[in-house]
Amino acid sequence: MLGGSPAAADSLGPVQWAFTGLGAPSTSKAQITSSWFRGNGTWNGGSAQGTIRADDSGGGSPKTRIAMSVSGTSALSPGITKYGYKGVGLVLPVTVTTTNDTSCPKGTKGAITLFASYYSVHVDHMVTRFASPCSDHDLTFTGSVFKLEIQRNGAQVNAA
Numbered sequence: 001m002l003g004g005s006p007a008a009a010d011s012l013g014p015v016q017w018a019f020t021g022l023g024a025p026s027t028s029k030a031q032i033t034s035s036w037f038r039g040n041g042t043w044n045g046g047s048a049q050g051t052i053r054a055d056d057s058g059g060g061s062p063k064t065r066i067a068m069s070v071s072g073t074s075a076l077s078p079g080i081t082k083y084g085y086k087g088v089g090l091v092l093p094v095t096v097t098t099t100n101d102t103s104c105p106k107g108t109k110g111a112i113t114l115f116a117s118y119y120s121v122h123v124d125h126m127v128t129r130f131a132s133p134c135s136d137h138d139l140t141f142t143g144s145v146f147k148l149e150i151q152r153n154g155a156q157v158n159a160a
Contacts, residue, residue: 015151019146030137032058048070052067076090078158087123096134
């Protein structure tokens with residue numbers, strides 16, 4: 001925060017986030033072998049907005065598609081160290097808005113945790129967690145199949 005006050009940090013303007021993960025997740029509760037997770041939106045003053053879509057297949061199940069809205073209180077954590085790298089983290093509250101997965105009903109809540117490092121090495125990481133009806137969509141993306149940007153006006157985020 002600039003000057004130690006939340007109002008000063010809010011004046012820095014919104015943070016933009018966007019990601020895509022295409023391929024085999026690093027981990028998957030339901031043995032998902034292929035996923036296309038993508039989303040974009042903004043974070044401003046402690047709240048996030050946006051949309052996320054996921055197409056998952058594998059684990060013996062037919063391909064499933066879910067769409068989520070991002071809305072509500074969200075934590076942005078610039079300057080943190082995770083996985084041995086310094087970067088920025090963002091936790092997004094999600095709600096399933098559309099689904100063709102009969103075990104994952106519309107209205108189910110979850111959270112998507114994002115991490116991006118722009119210091120020395122660019123490292124991207126995503127973890128999804130859903131309430132039990134949709135927990136088959138819990139997965140982790142890392143490595144070259146996942147690309148993430150968390151930025152403010154095209155620059156790395158150093159302050160909330």
